[in-house]
Amino acid sequence: xxxxxxxxxxxxxxxxxxxxxxxxxxxxxxxxxxxxxxxxxxxxxxxxxxxxxxxxxxxxxxxxxxxxxxxxxxxxxxxxxxxxxxxxxxxxxxxxxxxxxxxxxxxxxxxxxxxxxxxxxxxxxxxxxxxxxxxxxxxxxxxxxxxxxxxxxxxxxxxxxxxxxxxxxxxxxxxxxxxxxxxxxxxxxxxxxxxxxxxxxxxxxxxxxxxxxxxxxxxxxxxxxxxxxxxxxxxxxxxxxxxxxxxxxxxxxxxxxxxxxxxxxxxxxxxxxxxxxxxxxxxxxxxxxxxxxxxxxxxxxxxxxxxxxxxxxxxxxxxxxxxxxxxxxxxxxxxxxxxxxxxxxxxxxxxxxxxxxxxxxxxxxxxxxxxxxxxxxxxxxxxxxxxxxxxxxxxxxxxxxxxxxxxxxxxxxxxxxxxxxxxxxxxxxxxxxxxxxxxxxxxxxxxxxxxxxxxxxxxxxxxxxxxxxxxxxxxxxxxxxxxxxxxxxxxxxxxxxxxxxxxxxxxxxxxxxxxxxxxxxxxxxxxxxxxxxxxxxxxxxxxxxxxxxxxxxxxxxxxxxxxxxxxxxxxxxxxx
Numbered sequence: 001x002x003x004x005x006x007x008x009x010x011x012x013x014x015x016x017x018x019x020x021x022x023x024x025x026x027x028x029x030x031x032x033x034x035x036x037x038x039x040x041x042x043x044x045x046x047x048x049x050x051x052x053x054x055x056x057x058x059x060x061x062x063x064x065x066x067x068x069x070x071x072x073x074x075x076x077x078x079x080x081x082x083x084x085x086x087x088x089x090x091x092x093x094x095x096x097x098x099x100x101x102x103x104x105x106x107x108x109x110x111x112x113x114x115x116x117x118x119x120x121x122x123x124x125x126x127x128x129x130x131x132x133x134x135x136x137x138x139x140x141x142x143x144x145x146x147x148x149x150x151x152x153x154x155x156x157x158x159x160x161x162x163x164x165x166x167x168x169x170x171x172x173x174x175x176x177x178x179x180x181x182x183x184x185x186x187x188x189x190x191x192x193x194x195x196x197x198x199x200x201x202x203x204x205x206x207x208x209x210x211x212x213x214x215x216x217x218x219x220x221x222x223x224x225x226x227x228x229x230x231x232x233x234x235x236x237x238x239x240x241x242x243x244x245x246x247x248x249x250x251x252x253x254x255x256x257x258x259x260x261x262x263x264x265x266x267x268x269x270x271x272x273x274x275x276x277x278x279x280x281x282x283x284x285x286x287x288x289x290x291x292x293x294x295x296x297x298x299x300x301x302x303x304x305x306x307x308x309x310x311x312x313x314x315x316x317x318x319x320x321x322x323x324x325x326x327x328x329x330x331x332x333x334x335x336x337x338x339x340x341x342x343x344x345x346x347x348x349x350x351x352x353x354x355x356x357x358x359x360x361x362x363x364x365x366x367x368x369x370x371x372x373x374x375x376x377x378x379x380x381x382x383x384x385x386x387x388x389x390x391x392x393x394x395x396x397x398x399x400x401x402x403x404x405x406x407x408x409x410x411x412x413x414x415x416x417x418x419x420x421x422x423x424x425x426x427x428x429x430x431x432x433x434x435x436x437x438x439x440x441x442x443x444x445x446x447x448x449x450x451x452x453x454x455x456x457x458x459x460x461x462x463x464x465x466x467x468x469x470x471x472x473x474x475x476x477x478x479x480x481x482x483x484x485x486x487x488x489x490x491x492x493x494x495x496x497x498x499x500x501x502x503x504x505x506x507x508x509x510x511x512x513x514x515x516x517x518x519x520x521x522x523x524x525x526x527x528x529x530x531x532x533x534x535x536x537x538x539x540x541x542x543x544x545x546x547x548x549x550x551x552x553x554x555x556x557x558x559x560x561x562x563x564x565x566x567x568x569x570x571x572x573x574x575x576x
Contacts, residue, residue, distance in 0.1 A: 002030050003038070003046055014049050018057035023066065026077060035077045037067070099224055106220040160186020174305075174574035191217055197255075198225045206254040209247060209287070211239050215264045218257060227254075238263070238270035241277050248285040256287050272304040276314045298322070299487055299573075303495060306571040310543040316499060316569055321510035325350050325483050326389045326415060326474055330369075331380060331405040332396035333360035336420070339463030340393055341366050347467065348483060349391070354380045377401050381408045391416035391470050393450070403429050410442055416473050418450035418466060482512065486522045489514050494537040495571040498524050499545075503564020514573070524568060533568055540570045 006021045008014060025031040037043070040058060044051040058075055061067040069075045096104075145152055159165065165184045173179055187193040202208070204226035210218070212231030222229050230247055233240045238260065247253075258278070260270040270278070282288075300322035307314050328344045330337045333355035344351045345368035352371040355361040361374040373383045377396065384390070392409045394417070396402050402419055406429065409417050419426065426448040433443065451465030452472075493516030498509050506525035513522040513530070515537040524530055529548050536546055549565045 003043060006047065008047075008049075014053040015056040015060070018047070018049075018054060019060055022057070022061060026066065031077050033077055033079045037075045037077070039074060102224045103220070106223060159184065191221065194218060194221050194257075198222070198227065202227060202254055207251050208255045208257060209244070209251070209253045210257040211259065211263065213265055214257065215259065222257075234263075234266060234268065236268070238268050238274050239278060241274065241281070244278065245281050248281060248287060253285070253287045256282055271319055272300060272314055273319070276304075276308070299489065299495075302573050303497075303571050306495075306543060306573060312543050317497060318510065321497065321512070322482060322487070323389065324387060324487055326391060327352065327385045327387055328391045328393065328470070329354065329384060329409075331355075331377065331392065331394045331409075332401070333357065333365065334395060334397060335459040336395050336462050336466075337393070338365055339460045340395070340466055341369050343463055343467045345369075347471065350385075350484065352383060352385070354383060355396075377404050377408075380405065384409075384412060386413075388413040389415045389474075391474075392418070393466060393470075394419040395450070399425055399429060403432060406446065407433070407438075410438070410446070416447065416470050417445065418447040418469065420450045420462075421448060423449060483522070486512060486514055489521055491516050491518060492572075492574055493517075494540045495573050496524055496533050496537055497569045497571070498566050499569045500567040501564060505564045505566055507566075524566070529566065537570055540572060542572065544570045546570065 002025055003021075006017070008017055022031065022037075031037075037058070038046065040051055040054045044054045047054070058067060058069075062069060062075075066078055067075055068078050156162075157165075164186060168184055169179055169182075172182075185193075185196070187196065198221060202225055205228060207228045207230050208222055209230045209232060210222075211234055213234070214231075219229060230251055230253065232244045232247060239258065260275055260278075262269060300317075300319055303317055303322075304314050307316060325348050328340075328349040329352045330340055330344075331354050333353055337353065337355075341351050341353060351366075351369045352373070353361060353366050353369045354373045354375065354377070356374065356376045358374050361372050363369075363372060366372055371383070373380075375383070390413070392405075392412075392414055394402050394405045394409070396405060399421065402421065406417070406419055419429070421429065429448075430440075430443050434440065447469060450469070451462060452468045454461070454465045454468070456462045456465045493514050496513045496515065498505075498507055498511045501509055506527070507523065511522075511524050513520060513524045513533065515534055520534065524533060532548070533546070546568050547565065548568065
């Protein structure tokens with residue numbers, strides 16, 4: 001350690017001696033350009049001096065331009081402009097080729113706006129290391145060592161870890177990818193992979209099409225390879241399809257680079273129908289696509305993969321059918337709330353009950369509720385769902401708490417907000433909020449007095465009026481009733497979806513049922529129709545459609561009270 005040789009005197013301030021020593025180390029080429037210095041805490045401990053002395057020395061050298069600091073990374077030596085006359089020093093900057101110079105110019109870490117106090121940097125997306133479960137990582141690491149022994153320290157398979165490659169091949173197969181004649185190379189992140197593709201398949205001046213904006217590192221790699229980047233504007237649901245076709249048609253594009261899932265930097269997830277259109281456009285103009293995938297596959301995406309694998313139109317299904325079941329937050333756990341919870345459970349709502357009283361916020365009174373939280377209402381917001389199809393029912397024991405809960409729900413994304421109380425009490429609550437600065441247009445969104453006017457008197461009747469109002473609004477927005485166990489289903493199986501109906505049937509279009517060897521999740525109506533669909537599903541090996549005609553006489557034979565007909569789509573679902 002070069003700092004171990006410093007000898008302090010009593011004639012000069014310690015910080016000045018540290019400054020001069022660092023300068024001498026730079027002059028002697030013992031500290032080079034962009035070389036990292038020890039952290040102030042580490043150096044103060046090593047030298048046996050106050051940390052403030054080290055901080056002062058570093059700050060003074062920064063002001064002179066000798067050092068620079070990168071937030072979160074440390075302190076570094078600035079570019080050394082002088083050399084010893086008697087020594088020999090290679091001027092590496094004179095030997096850097098155009099590739100290296102361009103890469104350095106495009107490096108956002110080195111060329112971003114200098115960090116200042118209160119400035120937030122978004123150049124890194126690395127998660128906090130504390131989020132990782134180190135115990136599980138240790139177990140996994142020790143497990144690999146126990147299996148592979150000394151082999152893990154040797155050179156591995158040239159293309160990457162073979163068990164991982166086999167896993168990825170299987171994963172691609174379940175996603176509908178034809179793996180015949182295909183191969184995999186494991187790289188150290190997408191940067192290396194993209195670099196390899198461009199090195200092998202592109203020449204200077206080739207055109208590559210991508211979303212605008214897109215991943216900054218990808219742009220850097222494109223530019224250092226001398227590629228002509230053709231950007232396509234983004235819309236609210238992903239890349240602009242019309243502009244994409246125009247640019248594919250009018251340019252000879254070598255490659256396309258897209259991020260359909262959790263797009264960087266916008267975060268947009270491209271819908272399945274749009275992905276299908278984009279795919280067909282690239283296919284039409286014979287342009288290969290390099291896709292960066294950032295998210296796990298949902299049930300909707302698996303259903304799309306099944307359709308694509310079987311060369312069926314993806315428009316057979318609607319993404320809205322795959323929305324999670326609506327959620328209902330009941331603020332207050334009195335008698336009305338108990339009946340609301342019962343009805344909500346029958347109507348396939350995910351129900352959350354919140355109250356500050358232990359004797360009320362309990363499983364004994366709310367056996368059907370999915371979540372019960374005994375907390376004060378000022379902390380209730382921590383338990384509110386993020387989904388936009390959430391309904392809020394405010395039925396606390398007092399108008400003070402009602403007003404508090406209303407303030408917490410007023411500006412949240414929601415499907416419904418309702419507050420109990422007479423017209424007079426509601427008006428008093430509104431007047432108090434208006435005095436606090438709230439706007440009438442905001443209050444007009446609230447359903448108060450709560451529920452439909454059905455002359456309800458008892459708690460059960462009031463609950464019926466509340467849920468009737470919520471149902472009317474929910475169905476107006478066509479939200480699905482897909483339960484979490486169906487949405488998060490695992491394992492191979494067959495997904496049955498009602499895609500069309502005529503007449504009176506127990507379930508509407510979009511209703512689903514998943515069948516595998518473990519059992520059945522969901523329903524498409526029950527009775528003999530569902531029984532026959534289950535039998536058909538067990539013999540389903542490719543995408544197919546079945547028509548179930550239910551006239552009045554057939555309905556009676558099938559154990560159903562409805563007539564009409566259903567068209568049911570059968571989708572083989574493969575999990576990774």
